[in-house]
Each structure stands twice: as C-alpha cells, then as structure tokens.
Amino acid sequence: MLTRRHALLALSAASCARKPQDMNALAERYVKLILAIGHHDANYVDAYYGPPEWKSSQQPLDRLSTEASSLAIAIGGITGGDLSRQNYLLTQTQAAGSRIRLLRGEKFSFDKEAQMLYEAHPPGVSGAELEAGRETIDKALPGSGPLEDRYAKFDARFAIPAARVDRTFKAAIAEARTRTRKWIPDLPGGEAFDIEYVKDKSWSAYNWYKGGAHSLIQVNIELPINIDRILHLACHEGYPGHHVYNALLEARLVNQRGWVEYCVYPLYSPQSLIAEGTADYGANLVIHGEERLAFKRDVLFKEAGLDPTLAAEQHKVQQMLRALRHAPIQAARAYMDGAKSKEETLAYLQRYALQPKAMAERRVRFFDEHRTYIINYSFGEDIVANWVQRTAGQEPAARWKAFVEILSNPRTPANLL
Numbered sequence: 001m002l003t004r005r006h007a008l009l010a011l012s013a014a015s016c017a018r019k020p021q022d023m024n025a026l027a028e029r030y031v032k033l034i035l036a037i038g039h040h041d042a043n044y045v046d047a048y049y050g051p052p053e054w055k056s057s058q059q060p061l062d063r064l065s066t067e068a069s070s071l072a073i074a075i076g077g078i079t080g081g082d083l084s085r086q087n088y089l090l091t092q093t094q095a096a097g098s099r100i101r102l103l104r105g106e107k108f109s110f111d112k113e114a115q116m117l118y119e120a121h122p123p124g125v126s127g128a129e130l131e132a133g134r135e136t137i138d139k140a141l142p143g144s145g146p147l148e149d150r151y152a153k154f155d156a157r158f159a160i161p162a163a164r165v166d167r168t169f170k171a172a173i174a175e176a177r178t179r180t181r182k183w184i185p186d187l188p189g190g191e192a193f194d195i196e197y198v199k200d201k202s203w204s205a206y207n208w209y210k211g212g213a214h215s216l217i218q219v220n221i222e223l224p225i226n227i228d229r230i231l232h233l234a235c236h237e238g239y240p241g242h243h244v245y246n247a248l249l250e251a252r253l254v255n256q257r258g259w260v261e262y263c264v265y266p267l268y269s270p271q272s273l274i275a276e277g278t279a280d281y282g283a284n285l286v287i288h289g290e291e292r293l294a295f296k297r298d299v300l301f302k303e304a305g306l307d308p309t310l311a312a313e314q315h316k317v318q319q320m321l322r323a324l325r326h327a328p329i330q331a332a333r334a335y336m337d338g339a340k341s342k343e344e345t346l347a348y349l350q351r352y353a354l355q356p357k358a359m360a361e362r363r364v365r366f367f368d369e370h371r372t373y374i375i376n377y378s379f380g381e382d383i384v385a386n387w388v389q390r391t392a393g394q395e396p397a398a399r400w401k402a403f404v405e406i407l408s409n410p411r412t413p414a415n416l417l
C-alpha cells in the first residue's frame, strides 16, 4: 500500500531533491514550528533548551498548518542523508500537522487521533480479560465485600506517610541511579535533578527537562503514594527513564551530532510513545522480580516506616495488578468516543483499574487534559518490551544495549513494530 509518507517522499524526490546538509536547516524550521504551536497549546512544548531567539511571536494556525505541510515535503525530499534522522523528523512534523488540525477544532475517533499523534494503534481490551485479572486478585485478597473495597483497604496499608515520602523517594532514586550507571557508565557528567512536591495536577509525577543534563522532577502528593508507586516514579521520571532519556539525547544527538531537532520536545507527538514506553519498560528492567521484592522489603519499607513482614504479600498482589494495566486505555477510548459518561468512566476505572474514586477522578482529569496520551504508557511499554525481546533476548547486557539504542537514537513507534 502506498502510504501518505511514501507519496510525500516520491513527490518530493521527483520535484525538489535536496542535499543531506539541508537537513540542519529543516531541523531548525521544525524546532521553530513546534515552538510556534506552543503559543496555541500551553502543554505542547514539554522541553526546550535551544537558542532563545528561535521563539517567535504568535502566528495564526492556518499559517502553521501550511508550514507543517511544506516542511514535511521538504524533509521527504532529502536524498542521501541519515535515514533514521529523516524518518524521525518527517514523522514528528506530520504529527505536528495533526496537532494543528485538532487545535483548529477537527474531531476524530480515539483510535484515529492516537494514530495521528503517536503513530500507534492502541489495542482493544476485552471485558473478559479484565474480569479474569480481577478474579485472580479477588482470590488473593482475604475477606468479604466488593473487591474494590478490599483492595483499597489492602493498598492503604502500603501508603507512605506524608512525612516520609521524600526520604523514601530519595532512597528509591539512589538505588535506581546506581543500577542504571552500572549499565550506562557514560551518563553525561554533572547530570542531576531537583525534586519538588506539588498538588492539584492531573498526573502523579512529571519530569521537566531543562537542558545541561538537568531535570526538575515534580511529584504530586495530593493523594497517598504507595511503596511500589514511589519506586516506579523514581525509575520512570529519573533512572533509567525520562531524565536519562533526555540527557542521552542531548549529549549524543544535540551536542555530538548537532541535531538541533532534539532540543525541543513536543508532548503530543510520536516521541512521547518512545519516552513513556522506555520509561515504563526501564522501570521494570532496572529492578524486577526477587531483587525488587528484596529492595522494597529491606530498604523502602524501612524508610517509609512500614512493616517489612508484609512485603512479600504486597509484592505478589502488585504483580497481579499488571493484568489490569491496559484498563485506562479502554476507559479513555469509551469516554472520548462518547460511549461512556464521566460517571460511567469513573465506575469503570474503579472496577477494572482498582483505583479509589479520588484516583479515578484524577485519571479522568488526565483524559480531559491530555486525551489519547494515555496510550503511551502501558502500550508504549509493550512495544518497547517486544522490540527488546526480539532483538536482544533475555541476557541482561544485551537487553540494556538494545534499550540504550532506543534511548539515544532517532526512533519512531513504527521502527519498533
């Protein structure tokens, strides 16, 4: 089948072939386009550490739409350059064009929007699959009454007291960093991040990359955070997740190769599937199985002031929860396609993601704010995990090598399928 991309490449090659050295100029146009879209969408520019003078004054969306189209054709017309770089820039530019269409008020189905912004076809999740996941957890949790209530009671026992969140988070970060450095010894010198605790956000944590191998990590402490979540956040936002990903892109692509397109990160773009997918996959890669249990029991439970004799049971139930991890995608799909109301979506998340009402409400707020972005987590993780498995097998050194390959090269979701 002739895709839109093939058509663009053919059209461009026939009419206006450009030399590889033109790519840097097109990359600069791409950065300026992303920054210009940011005037219309406060969430869009997630990170930017390039020249300040590239930020323009506000331009109308129809002009930006024309620029996105002509830039895509120009990128497609380059011959003889680095193909992975060219493909990345083209994919990102086309997604920017899609974001402009949404900002202009065009409406698409959930699946269509996900494909336009993230180059991905998120899976459907059957009710039977989720019911089976619930049943397994149901058998593992003692007592009577609805599973939602029993799970909430069980999980509350592993919530970290507010006064101990910071020390527990820092202990998790220290472990994740040590383990990551073992496999990626050449992390940029001076890499570091600051931590802030915030409230009233639709997310549970956020990495704001500042450039110069420096991040700001914000953690939302409005709702209780449990032991597994704090460890996940340390890995996902820090090591080997977003902080490492951004620092490697800056060091290896922006600084070493002069590929300026990486000094900007548009949130609603295929790059986010790579970013979230690697962050979730990396959180498991860096510490899993018995080692994860031992670290939680011997270090995190102590830091949090919780009873370590409960660690094995907590760990077992956490593993079972993974059977429900795609439930939020299904919830978002039904909500955004109008098949379920807000109240029905809250009930669905409580039943199939086993989230207490306050957490389900935060999740729906996330859907309202970031829409199809939700696919990038569990589905992105699956794509990354499958690719690493296919190319590297089980051996840890090979898996880390494949993982770093994704973290530090131009990759789009389609490259990993």
Ligand SMILES: [Zn+2]
Pocket: 236, 242, 275, 276, 279
């Ligand atoms: Zn993330």
